[in-house]
Each structure stands twice: as structure tokens, then as C-alpha cells.
Amino acid sequence: MRETKIINQGWYFSDTATACPSTLPSDWKGLDLPHTWNGKDGQDGGNDYKRCKAFYCKEIPASELTGKENYLEFDAVNSSAEVFWNGKSLCVHHGGYSRFRVIIPCDDIKEKNILTVSADNSPNETVYPQTADFTFYGGIYRSVKLICVPETHFDLDYYGAPGITVTPELKGENADIKIQAYTKNADGTTVKFTVLDGENIVGEAQSHDGEALITINNVHLWNGRIDPHLYTLNAELVKDGEVLDNISTRFGCRTFKVDPEKGFILNGKEYPLRGVSRHQDNPDKGNALSYEDHKRDIDLILEVGANTIRLAHYQHAQEFYDLCDESGLVIWAEIPYISRHMHDAYDNTISQMTELVTQNYNHASICFWGLSNEITIAGADDPHLIKNHKDLNNLVHKLDSTRLTTIASVTMCSPDNEYVHISDVLSYNHYFGWYGGSTEMNGKWFDDFHKKYPNKPIGLSEYGCEALNWHTSNPVQGDYTEEYQSYYHEELIKQIAERPYIWATHVWNMFDFAADARAEGGENGMNHKGLVTFDRQYKKDSFYAYKAWLNPEPMVHLCSKRYIDRVEDVTKVTVYSNCNEVELFANGVSVAKQTKGKYPFFYFEVKNEGETTLEAKADGLTDTSTIRKVDTPNEDYIMKEENQVINWFEITTPTGFFSINDTIGDIMSTFKGKICMVKLLLLIKKVMSQGTKDGKAEVMGFSFGKINKSMIESMYGMVKGFTIKRCFMMLGNKFTKEQILEVNAMLNKVKKK
Ligand code: GCU
Numbered sequence: 001m002r003e004t005k006i007i008n009q010g011w012y013f014s015d016t017a018t019a020c021p022s023t024l025p026s027d028w029k030g031l032d033l034p035h036t037w038n039g040k041d042g043q044d045g046g047n048d049y050k051r052c053k054a055f056y057c058k059e060i061p062a063s064e065l066t067g068k069e070n071y072l073e074f075d076a077v078n079s080s081a082e083v084f085w086n087g088k089s090l091c092v093h094h095g096g097y098s099r100f101r102v103i104i105p106c107d108d109i110k111e112k113n114i115l116t117v118s119a120d121n122s123p124n125e126t127v128y129p130q131t132a133d134f135t136f137y138g139g140i141y142r143s144v145k146l147i148c149v150p151e152t153h154f155d156l157d158y159y160g161a162p163g164i165t166v167t168p169e170l171k172g173e174n175a176d177i178k179i180q181a182y183t184k185n186a187d188g189t190t191v192k193f194t195v196l197d198g199e200n201i202v203g204e205a206q207s208h209d210g211e212a213l214i215t216i217n218n219v220h221l222w223n224g225r226i227d228p229h230l231y232t233l234n235a236e237l238v239k240d241g242e243v244l245d246n247i248s249t250r251f252g253c254r255t256f257k258v259d260p261e262k263g264f265i266l267n268g269k270e271y272p273l274r275g276v277s278r279h280q281d282n283p284d285k286g287n288a289l290s291y292e293d294h295k296r297d298i299d300l301i302l303e304v305g306a307n308t309i310r311l312a313h314y315q316h317a318q319e320f321y322d323l324c325d326e327s328g329l330v331i332w333a334e335i336p337y338i339s340r341h342m343h344d345a346y347d348n349t350i351s352q353m354t355e356l357v358t359q360n361y362n363h364a365s366i367c368f369w370g371l372s373n374e375i376t377i378a379g380a381d382d383p384h385l386i387k388n389h390k391d392l393n394n395l396v397h398k399l400d401s402t403r404l405t406t407i408a409s410v411t412m413c414s415p416d417n418e419y420v421h422i423s424d425v426l427s428y429n430h431y432f433g434w435y436g437g438s439t440e441m442n443g444k445w446f447d448d449f450h451k452k453y454p455n456k457p458i459g460l461s462e463y464g465c466e467a468l469n470w471h472t473s474n475p476v477q478g479d480y481t482e483e484y485q486s487y488y489h490e491e492l493i494k495q496i497a498e499r500p501y502i503w504a505t506h507v508w509n510m511f512d513f514a515a516d517a518r519a520e521g522g523e524n525g526m527n528h529k530g531l532v533t534f535d536r537q538y539k540k541d542s543f544y545a546y547k548a549w550l551n552p553e554p555m556v557h558l559c560s561k562r563y564i565d566r567v568e569d570v571t572k573v574t575v576y577s578n579c580n581e582v583e584l585f586a587n588g589v590s591v592a593k594q595t596k597g598k599y600p601f602f603y604f605e606v607k608n609e610g611e612t613t614l615e616a617k618a619d620g621l622t623d624t625s626t627i628r629k630v631d632t633p634n635e636d637y638i639m640k641e642e643n644q645v646i647n648w649f650e651i652t653t654p655t656g657f658f659s660i661n662d663t664i665g666d667i668m669s670t671f672k673g674k675i676c677m678v679k680l681l682l683l684i685k686k687v688m689s690q691g692t693k694d695g696k697a698e699v700m701g702f703s704f705g706k707i708n709k710s711m712i713e714s715m716y717g718m719v720k721g722f723t724i725k726r727c728f729m730m731l732g733n734k735f736t737k738e739q740i741l742e743v744n745a746m747l748n749k750v751k752k753k
Contacts, residue, residue: 002245003066003148007058008033011140015054020084020116024059034288036078036139038121042286045524047517049135053120056140060113067148070104071156075142075318077119078287079127084116094127094348096136097314097336098355099160101147117144126344128352129336132313133527134279135514137286142317152189153245154237155182159351161358166233167402168219168253175219175253177203181210181235189239196232222252222364224266225307228328229253230364250325252364258404258425258457260450263503264330273330273504274496274550275306276531277462279513280316283535286514291319296536298323301510304531304543305550310408310461310506313338313373315356324365332406332461332504333360334370337392341375341385353392357399367403368504369396371423373461374410380419389422408461415449425503427461433477433488434465436721443495450501457503463492464508464529467540468521471563471637473571478726480521480528480639482541486559486574489542490601493549497599507531507546520729522640541576548576548600556582556618561625565634566608571627575602579618586612650737651725651744658747660728660740665720672750680724680743687734 012028015037035056036042041049072083078096082089091102104113121138123130147156154163167178181191193212195203203214220229230250237245256266264273278297281287294317301309309329311320314336324331335352353369360366371392375385389407396405404424411430413420420426428449433439442463449458467485475484489507496505512530521528531543544557559574575582577600583593584604594602606614611628653659658667658676667673689695719727724743728735 001150001243002153002247005064005146005148007060007064007144007146010058011035012057013037013054014057015050015052017055020055020087020089020118021057021114022087024112024114025057028055028057033144034139034141036137036141036286036288038135038137038139039284039286039288042135042137042516043281043283043514043525045516045519045526049516051122051136051138053118053122054138056117056119058115060115060146062109062111062113064146065104065109065113065148068151069106069149069153071101071147071149072104072115073099073101073145073147073156073160074117074140075099075144076287076315077117077140078121078138079136080120080124081140082118082120084114084118086110086113087116094124095352095355096121096127097316098352099318099359100355101156101160103157125342127348128342128345129313129338130342131340132336132338133515133518134313135281135286135516135525137281137288139286139288141286141288150244152185152237152239153183154235154247155184157184158182159355159358162249162362163247164233164235164249164362166249166251166362168216168251170219170221170253170255171215173218175216177214177216177233177251177253179205179207179212179214179233179235181207181237181247183210183237186210186237189237189244192236192238194234194236196234202231216253219253221267222254222325223328224271224330225302225328228326228364230325249362250322250364251362252325254364256330256367258503260455260457260503261501263457263500266330270500271307271330272500273308273459275308275310275329275505276301276304276507276510276546277310277312278316278510279312280320281513289317294320294323297511298327298329300532300536300539301329302327303551304510304546305552306510306546307550308332308504308506309510310334310370310504312370312408312509315352315359318359321360321363321365325363329365330367330504331363331365332368332370332506333366334373334408337372337375339374339377341378341382341388343384346384346388346391349388349392350395353395354399357396361400368406368425369400369403371396371405371407373408374429375407376413376417376419377410380413380417386418386422389419393422393424406459406461415453421456425457425459427459427504429462429508430460431463431465433491434463436719438477439488439491440495442492443499446495446499446502450499458501459504459506460496460502461504461506462508463505465489466521466528467542468523468528468639469562470522470639471560473566473568477721478723481637482562483560486541486545489545490599493545494599497549511536519731541574544576545601548578552578554579554619554621556616556621556623558614558616558623558625563637564626565628565630565637567630567633569608569629570605571608573604573606573614573627575604575616575623576600577602577616577618579621582616582618585615585617588613588615650741652748654748656752658750658752660724660744660747662747662752663721663723664716664727666752667724667747667750668720670750670753673747676743676746676750679746683735683739683743684731687739688731690734 014028038049081093093100164181169176193205205212234248236243310332407423432441465488467482470481512534515527541559556577582602584591
């Protein structure tokens with residue numbers, strides 16, 4: 001029988017060693033897995049985290065190798081791994097998010113063996129991802145196991161897959177369960193299958209070739225968050241009456257489809273997919289997570305009321321997909337084929353996709369396989385990119401005929417482009433109202449698309465906006481306040497709710513996450529678009545906007561609790577509640593009672609005098625906050641510029657003339673403004689080429705030389721809403737104060753229209 005042992009304890013680690021050691025390097029740093037070496041430097045900004053090859057080493061005594069065949073299983077090593085046994089290389093694996101296994105050579109087992117694994121996250125043009133808005137933490141950041149099996153066993157050699165596939169097909173009240181088990185050295189064996197519903201056996205079969213069909217009568221459906229019912233399939237490999245190996249997997253029975261008009265349909269009923277995307281990393285730990293970390297994330301996602309998650313931008317942990325199965329979340333799973341198409345990484349997209357699909361085939365929660373994300377930033381007319389996508393799409397259909405393929409397209413890519421019509425269903429990432437454009441452009445974009453392509457299901461795979469602990473009574477786009485984020489999401493909720501044809505919507509992002517190259521919002525190294533902070537400790541107001549909209553459990557939430565000191569005499573107070581009536585009290589006196597309109601958002605005007613305790617009451621529930629009248633704005637609420645080179649009061653803004661506080665679009669609308677922009681581009685080119693490998697300017701991993709006319713045109717639509725100041729910030733604060741003030745002075749001489 002198989003024995004599976006987790007071997008996470010007692011490793012030695014070095015990020016300075018240059019080769020696999022020949023003896024146990026007990027002078028290296030001792031540690032336990034999971035581990036990353038980028039827990040700190042991958043989160044503190046500057047895009048300077050250590051990307052290198054590092055080595056992990058561990059002694060494995062022969063007594064541990066109890067099988068006739070012994071496999072090592074790695075749940076994930078980022079980004080490339082090489083496994084050595086007693087100094088000899090056993091395998092190389094490229095792709096940092098999927099599982100892989102390797103067999104230990106039975107003719108090289110000593111009393112004490114040395115297992116060495118190199119993990120390499122240094123730049124590599126043949127492995128995805130290389131350009132993306134998140135940190136590529138290096139390390140063995142998920143578990144390592146030893147699987148000891150007899151010579152005859154269920155397959156362990158095929159792409160890290162579980163050795164068994166289950167394909168339920170609904171037939172009226174019943175379900176036909178098509179089963180295929182894969183075996184090794186299995187001549188003369190029988191596979192015994194048992195289907196369990198809880199403790200009860202509901203189906204059995206025997207097979208000589210691993211193939212079987214079991215019918216479950218009166219099948220209990222897996223019905224999303226309403227009733228995520230799972231069955232268990234056990235498989236035993238039997239020879240001469242003896243059970244040699246056994247495995248088990250869970251599965252769910254459901255049907256789904258996507259209708260271009262009605263959206264997602266689960267088990268025959270409309271089931272609009274409304275949810276979030278998830279990045280997995282945590283403070284200091286990076287991606288080296290525990291089960292508790294995954295569970296905490298799922299609980300928060302369930303609390304917000306989501307019924308779907310886009311698990312971006314890579315394969316997530318098995319524990320997490322299991323939690324999704326159990327909680328009835330509909331999942332979009334994807335590979336990190338992202339941002340920049342690399343001509344030498346075609347094979348890597350194929351292997352990462354094969355692993356994603358084969359390793360996760362039995363998960364009831366997964367309904368969509370994502371082929372790529374914003375891959376056409378540099379343009380969509382590269383025939384190699386198109387071929388890569390067509391091949392991936394065909395590959396997925398061959399591996400799995402039961403699910404749909406999708407892509408997350410970047411805003412700038414034209415809906416007429418061949419690329420966006422390759423996958424079964426389509427999605428777009430849109431940031432109108434954040435990076436550029438206004439919030440209402442979202443709905444309009446979808447209506448235009450839907451009109452032009454009425455038969456193509458269209459989804460919103462990303463939308464969102466940053467918020468830190470900054471506050472204001474006058475939120476504006478790009479201010480990074482909690483109040484603007486709330487406003488933005490209220491607006492987006494209204495537009496989504498009116499468009500049931502949008503087959504899925506995923507907020508970017510459920511959690512703040514690390515992107516070491518970022519310098520935005522006053523805290524470098526982070527993307528702050530989360531509904532919840534990076535440490536999972538603070539739910540921002542927009543979390544409650546979704547909770548009020550999506551989670552039917554009665555709730556009431558007073559917004560802006562961290563915004564106490566206010567200068568105005570009358571202040572706006574926002575309450576989110578799914579109850580029919582909300583009454584607001586100020587120091588115990590009723591301010592007003594309001595009845596719910598179309599959306600669960602309530603707005604009150606409150607007199608701001610002295611200190612006021614606010615209470616929002618609804619359905620026996622109360623939420624409380626405090627406001628205080630002050631004469632001058634509390635500086636703590638204003639975005640800290642200490643990480644920025646320039647303070648707001650140093651920017652001169654003469655009336656009627658431009659400054660760096662103006663948008664690219666406005667500046668470009670005048671002839672002299674255009675000349676200033678050319679000069680600015682030359683400055684950007686100069687600054688961004690300092691310190692790069694080949695002396696060529698780089699912006700977000702794109703070489704400046706490769707930025708062509710069509711790219712500029714397509715990006716212009718988005719960046720024209722950016723102020724010049726924001727551009728400086730987004731380029732990583734690489735400019736000196738003098739340079740910025742010089743640009744400002746140049747703009748100060750140009751008259752506005
Ligand atoms: C992109 C991208 C994300 C990124 C996000 C953002 O469109 O797909 O990976 O984090 O936008 O800018 O926040």
C-alpha cells in the first residue's frame with residue numbers, strides 16, 4: 001500500500017552556493033518548508049528583490065524509502081527547479097506554481113542519501129511569468145512529499161496528475177460517472193471502484209483496464225454556494241485478492257453553460273457569477289502559506305458574498321481548490337501566460353497548461369480555464385501569439401471537453417481582433433474610473449460590445465481601484481482614499497447589476513498584494529486594490545459594499561470609520577445595508593430614517609459639531625462610529641509623500657497654465673503641450689535606461705525601443721487620464737525632485753485651452 005510522508009522539516013538552505021553539494025552542508029542555514037527568500041525584499045518596493053538560483057538540501061535515510069518505488073512530490077517550486085539525488089540530477093521542472101514528481105533511482109539508495117533541490121527565480125525568457133504586476137517569490141514554497149508505493153501502483157508519472165479522472169454526465173435524475181484510472185506495472189490486476197455519498201456506498205464497479213462507468217441514481221447535485229454537494233470515489237488496485245495501492249478523489253455532479261444573453265447557468269438555472277480575484281501572498285511569508293492562511297482567505301471571500309473566484313494569475317494550492325469545491329465557489333483557473341508574449345516560451349505555456357488541467361480535472365468548482373492575461377499589451381498582431389493561443393485552446397479542449405476556455409483581455413485590445421475570439425467565452429479587464437476614463441464608461445463599453453457581438457459571452461475579468469488609509473470628504477479619481485474606492489465600487493455595482501448578460505465579474509482584487517516594482521499610493525511595493533488589506537486584518541468600506549449587495553445575511557455598516565476629524569459643518573455619512581430600513585442617530589438623536597432604494601447604499605447629511613457618535617440601526621443591528629469637528633485638515637489622512645520625491649505644496653500651479661497635476665489628455669490638446677510631452681518622453685527614456693542591463697530604457701519590463709506606434713496609440717486611450725505626477729509615481733519614483741520641478745516649470749509656461 002502507498003505511504004505518503006510530508007518531508008518539510010529539517011532542510012539546509014543557501015542562496016550563495018553555486019552547485020549541488022556532495023556532502024550534507026550542515027553549515028548552511030537550517031529551515032523548514034514552505035519557504036521563500038523574498039518574504040521581505042519582494043514586498044518593500046524598488047523592484048530589487050533577489051532573483052537567483054538557490055539550493056535546498058536534506059538528508060533522507062534509506063529507512064524512509066519503504067516502497068518498491070519511491071517518488072518525490074513537489075507541490076510548487078518557483079520558478080524552475082532541478083532535483084538531485086546523491087549529487088546526480090534527476091529532473092528539471094519549469095513553472096513555479098504546479099506540482100511535479102520524480103522517481104528516486106532504486107539502484108542509488110544509500111544508508112544516508114542527500115536530496116538537493118535548486119530553485120531558480122532569475123529572469124528567464126523561456127518560463128512564464130517574467131513581466132507581471134506581482135512578485136515572483138523564489139523558493140520551495142509548498143510542501144514536499146515522499147510517496148512510497150509497490151511496483152504495481154496507480155500512475156504517478158503523468159504531469160503530476162492524481163492518476164484518476166472522473167467525468168460525471170447528468171442523465172435526467174441520474175448521473176453517469178465515467179471513470180478512468182491510470183496504472184503502472186499492473187498486468188493481471190483489477191481496479192475496484194467505490195462511490196461514496198458521505199458514509200454510504202452509492203455505486204461500485206470493477207475493471208481490468210482502469211475504465212468504468214457507474215450510475216448514481218437520484219443524484220445529489222453540486223449546486224454552487226446553495227448546496228456544494230461532493231461525492232468521493234475510492235479506487236483500489238487489487239492483485240490475487242491483495243490490495244496493492246489505493247487512491248481517492250472527490251467530485252461533484254453539475255451542468256453549466258454560458259448564455260450570451262442570460263450569463264452563467266448552473267444546473268439549468270441562471271446563476272450570475274459575481275465575485276473576486278485572489279492573489280495568494282501574505283506579509284513576510286510571500287507565497288509560503290499554511291492551510292490556515294488559505295482557510296482565512298476562503299472565509300473572507302465567502303463573507304463578502306462572492307460565488308466565484310478568478311484564481312489569478314497562476315495555479316493555486318490544491319488545498320485552496322479543495323476549499324472552493326467544498327464551499328461551492330465557481331472557479332476560473334489559469335496559467336501565468338501574462339503581459340508579454342515571449343517567443344521562446346511556447347513550450348512552457350503548453351506544459352503549464354497541461355499540468356493545470358490534468359492536476360485539477362476532478363475539482364467540481366472549476367468551470368473555466370484561462371489561457372492568458374493582458375497578453376496583447378504590446379499589440380495583438382503577432383502571428384506567433386495567435387498560434388500559441390489557438391494551440392492552447394485546442395489543447396485544453398482535447399484534455400477536457402467538459403469546461404470552457406476564456407481569456408482576460410487588456411482594455412486596449414480591439415474587440416474586433418482575432419485574438420479575443422479564440423476562446424469559448426471572453427472577458428476584459430477594465431479600469432475606467434481608475435487608470436483612465438470615468439466609471440460610467442464601463443457599462444457603455446459592455447453595451448457596445450454586446451450589441452456588436454450578441455452571440456459572444458462577455459465578462460469583466462478585472463476592475464478595481466486602490467485604497468490605503470487616506471481619507472477625504474471630496475473623493476477624486478486617483479487619490480488612493482478609502483472614500484474614492486467606495487464610490488468607485490458603488491458605481492460599478494450599479495452598472496454590473498443592470499447587465500445580467502455579463503457572464504462573470506471579478507473585482508481586482510480581494511486582497512492587497514505585493515508587486516515589488518510598484519510605487520503607488522504612498523507605500524511602495526504593493527498593489528492596494530484589495531477589498532481587504534494585505535495582512536487580512538482590515539476590511540475596507542468597499543468590502544461591505546459587496547457584502548451588502550451579495551451576502552443575504554442582514555448587515556449594517558457605517559463607512560469611513562477611520563476618518564474622524566472633518567472640517568466641514570455638514571458632512572456626508574454613507575451606510576451600507578441590505579436591510580429595508582436604516583435609521584441614523586447622532587449622539588442618540590435620530591438624523592433620518594431611510595428606506596432601501598434599488599441598491600443597498602444609504603447616504604445621510606449630518607451636522608458636524610464637537611464630537612459626534614454615529615449609530616446606524618437596521619433590523620436590530622447597530623454599527624457605530626465617531627466624527628469630530630476640526631478647523632484644519634488632519635494631515636494623517638492625506639497621502640504621505642515621504643516616499644515620493646516631491647511634496648504637493650512644491651508644485652506651482654499658476655491659474656490658466658498647465659502643471660504636472662494636469663492630465664496627459666489635457667496637455668496633449670494644445671500644440672505647445674504636445675512639444676512638452678515629446679521632451680518629457682525623452683527625459684523618461686533617459687532616466688529609465690539608467691542601470692538596465694543593455695542600457696536600453698525599460699518601462700514595466702518592456703524595452704523602450706520595442707514600444708511602437710500602435711502600442712502608443714492603444715495605450716493612449718488609457719493613459720490620457722493620468723496626471724503627469726501620477727506617471728512619475730507609477731514609473732517607480734526614479735526621477736529627482738529637480739527633474740520633476742523642471743517638467744512642472746516647463747508646463748507652467750503653457751497656456752490651457
Ligand atoms: C492588470 C493586471 C493585473 C494588475 C492590475 C492592476 O490589468 O492583469 O495583474 O495587477 O491590472 O493594474 O492593478
